[in-house]
Amino acid sequence: MRVLKFGGTSVANAANIQKVIAIAEQFKNEKIVVVISALGGVTDELIKAGSLAAEKDESYKEVLEALEKRHLDTAKTLLPVTLQSSCLSKVKQQFNELDEICEGVYRLNELSLRTRDRIISFGELMSSQILAAYYAAIQQPHEWLDTRQLITTNNHFGFAAVDFALTNRQIQERVKQSPANLFLAPGFVAATKEGHTTTLGRGGSDYTAAIFAAALQANALEIWTDVNGMMTADPRWVPNAKTIDQISYQEAMELSHFGAKVIYPPTIQPVMNKKIPVWVKNTFQPQAAGTLIENIPSSEGEIIRGISSINHIALLSLEGSGMIGIPGFSKRLFEALASEEINVILITQSSSEHSICVAINTADADKAKKVVDAAFETEISNGKVDPLKVERNLSVIALVGDQMKSHPGISGKMFASLGSNGINVRAIAQGSSERNISAVISYADVKKGVNVLHESFFEFDYKQLNLFITGLGNVGGKLISQLAQQKKYLQQHLKLNIRVAGMANSKNMLFKEEGIDLHNWKEEMQTGEPMQLDAFVDTIVSKNLHNAVFVDITANADVAGIYHKLLAKSIAVVACNKIACSSPYAYYQQLKSLSAEYNAQFLFETNVGAGLPVIGTLNDLLRSGDRVNSIQAVLSGTLNFVFNNYDGTRPFAEVVKQAQDEGYTEPDPRLDLGGTDVMRKIMILAREAGEQLEMEDITNTSFLPASCFDGSVDDFYNEMAKHEAHFKALYNEAATAGCKLKFVASYADGKAQVGLQHIPAAHDFYHLYGKDNIVLFRTQRYAEQPLVVKGAGAGADVTASGVFADIIRAAKV
Incomplete structure (x- = not known):
């Protein structure tokens, strides 16, 4: 003996019912009971009809008419034309009765629980009778069982309690006395001893099947639904949810009680007592193994099911x-x-x-x-x-x-x-x-x-990271290319899957929770909505994705000003933008505190030295108990490029323009040449070393004439051209002394300064070429010979790689 239960989606229409028939056909050589739910969605519609009638809303009639048409259409599709009349007549008869009940509810302006049970019982009664009509049409012996005559309950309408002693006896007598091998029964529906229709609670068709299986001591109970078994989590929420191959009765009860809707919670108890195995299988993928619920020794199985x-x-x-x-x-x-x-x-x-x-x-x-x-x-x-x-x-x-x-x-x-x-x-x-x-x-x-x-x-294959990137210019574009290029490497070697769930530039913003195509992102961005920073942040917060990281690749003060909102929501922040960390000390400290309080990483390695491990090295020294005595550094790849390429043979302004064209400068080159960018960088290093330093505390010996700071960027270039003699004089003075010009930042004894210096040939800074940066840390451990970090300190590729490295750190892998 085997009991099979088919849920609402399994019998939603004639095509699905054919799948049910094919599955049942596999067991034609043994005695089976097939328990049928209402056609998918019918119970909700019946509840709606009853509620509308109780509210004296005549639209309940339209609901009933639509339901009647659906059942008639299902029967017509399923049955040969010559054999439809009896079934169609029965369906119409049922709906006439249903209409009379609802009309009474309408007149009384009241829907009791008893009447409600009567109304919603029609779903299972009609679906099972349509299936019985099919078997009659193909002349296959079967028996339709009216569960109202077999399952006896109390009068707790809506969630009736079963009288198992009486119910078991009635089921056993009826099935054992019948010569049929195939029994069809409506699920969900029962009755009191007085014959009043009751229901067993939403999902009660599972329970009906379990009651039959326990009463008949079945070899197995099979719950056929629209998923491949019980899952490790709700697959609508967790795309990587896995099918549970085997699970104990107790675990299945716990999961079903806590919202796993694949199986109705009371279902387990009757079969567990009789140690009847339960299979949860997929009507639409019958070949899938499904989930087996049975008695598993306590020493076996996964730790978490x-x-x-x-x-x-x-x-x-x-x-x-x-x-x-x-x-x-x-x-x-x-x-x-x-x-x-x-x-x-x-x-x-x-x-x-x-x-x-x-x-x-x-x-x-x-x-x-x-x-x-x-x-x-x-x-x-x-x-x-x-x-x-x-x-x-x-x-x-x-x-x-x-x-x-x-x-x-x-x-x-x-x-x-x-x-x-x-x-x-x-x-x-x-x-x-x-x-x-x-x-x-x-x-x-x-x-x-x-x-x-x-x-x-459960997910030992990889960890999911959800990125929201703002700033899609030169560096942002390089970062996206690197993310696309390294996707497989990260999955294979770091078990990390990085998904870009949102992007924004100055014009548009785009969100795709399933991930933006990194090979087609420019085209996808065209479909985005107009960029509004507050809306961008609010959407990130409202999406509430796990392992979320906000990546700022702008130089925008407004963007830097919203980091605190994200960190307070446990969203990590990776900042290429230097403005936040060089803002007033109170805001810098607030961000660090929020990062610690809400366990959200705040990473900004690229604020100093682009892709060079400058901040990381400093932090490692401090964490290991070292103390910084002084820092000397050339921190501007732009200024180093300029002074490495300027020798008085071509205009200073032309060399600066080359640096800008090659992507080494800030959008406004004056931030670099005026020393503001270097001031920010040395301040960030001093702050990371424990100093409460503000911008006004830093001495800046500027080499630019004051007039260069007036007007627009174009005006800046014009002014530099006018002062070419000034720049040539700076160069000649250094060259005459056998020195090179370097814009140096230094920090010692709580004080910081930046300015142009003559660097002699014996100095560590002398052989610094191209756009390279260099940082010399003198500490208690590195007192005589400094710890040196040196390398390319500007450029889109290296900056993007530094941001990329921070993103991986944010993943905590």
Whole structure:
């Protein structure tokens, strides 16, 4: 004996019903019971019709007409024309009866739970009778079972409790006395001893099948649905969710209780008691292995089986000093909730007995508030207990696995993973069986939370990083090319998958949660919406993606001014933009503090030396206990390029223009030549070394005539041309002394300065060519010979590579 249950999507239309028939045909040589759900979506429509009728809205008739047409069309498609009349007549008869019931509801302006059960029972009754008509048409022996005559329940309409002793006897007698091998039965539907129709709760067709399987001691129960089995997480939220090959009854119950909708929670109990294996399989991929639910020894299996959640939760908190040491508070709380039939999903209590928290469905929150405050009215009025506190818009997220109890550190890993993505845990519960660890979090974070935990416990292939890039110019374009080029390498060697989920430039912004095509990004950007910085930031925050990183490749002060909003939402920031770290010290310190508080990386290696490991080296020295005595550096690739290429034979302005054309300068070259950019860089290094330095604290000995700073960039070039004699004199003076000109930044004893210097041949800076930068760290450990970092300090490729390296650091791999 085998019991097969087919869900609503499996019988949504005639084409799908043919798939059901083909699956059932595989078991023609054994006795089977086929339990059928209503056609997909029909139950919701029936509920809608009843509700509209109760509201005296005549549009309920349109709903019923559409349902009648759908059932008639399904029967006509499924059955030969010559054999349709009996089935069509039965469908019409059922809808006539349904129309009469709804008309009564309309007239009374009332929909009782008993009448509601009667209305929604028609879905399963009609779908199973249409299938029975098909088997009659092809003359295959079968028997249609009216579950209202076999499954007896109490009168708790909507979620009736089964009388198993009577039900088992009725099913056994009916099936064993029949010569048929094929039985068809409507799921979900039952009846009281008095014959009043009841239902077994939404998803009750699974339960119906389990009741039949247990009563008949079936060899197996098969739940046929539209997925390949139970999954490690909801595949609508987690694209990489995996099918669970095998799972214990207890684990399956936990997962189904916590929102895994593949199987209805009460289904497991009847078959578990009889040790009947349960298969969850896919009607549309019948060859897939599916999930086997059976009795698994406690020493076997994966540590974590799955991750699930219950949404639309409210957290009730009863607190007060008068609760400490006084017995009975918990009992009174639960009695008050039980009196209103409010189901408690999760319980947690502080060890001080000062508070107790319970999670319930949000729909019951107002009712709970009223009944609990009434129950503790005396204590509340005396100030011993606070009025019940209700928090809404929450979810419960749960890890499930039999093996958790024998593996320490699971809960630590769970909460560390949530915390690293800025997900706040409001309450925690773990059963004594240690099969389930549950946490109450914000509903807004539940999708991210499920993804974070799934990545931590199941995705060993790679870690997902979601980037939002602003600034798509020369450096930004190079970065995107590098990301595209290194995609496979990162997956293979670092187990890291980087997805660009958003981009923005000065004109447009684009978001694609599934990832922007990095080979076609320029064309995709054309389809973006107009760029608005606040909207760009708000969208990043609202998407709430796990492992999110904001990448700033601009020189824009407004962009630098929003870092704090992102860090406070646990979104990492990678900044090529130097403005934030060279802003007033208070903002720099705020960003560092937010980074630590919200566990969000704030990385800005390219602020000094482009792709050179200058800041990283400095931080490594300090973390290892060293102390900086002084820093000497040539920090402008632009100025080094200019003075390496200027020898008085061609105009100084022409050399500067070459540097700009080759991408070495800031958009406004005066930031480089005026020393502002170098001042920012030495200040950032001083700050990283622990100095509270501001821009006005830095001495800048400028070599540019004052008039060069007036007007536009074009005016700047014109002024430089006028002062060519000045620049030639600077060069000649250095050359005469056997020196080279270098724009040097230095920091020592709490003071910093920048300016043009004569560098003799014996100095470390003398042989510095092209656009190279050099930094000399003199520390307690490197007192006699400095630690030197030297290399290309400008250029789109090396700057992009430095940003790329920070992105990888942000992944914490």
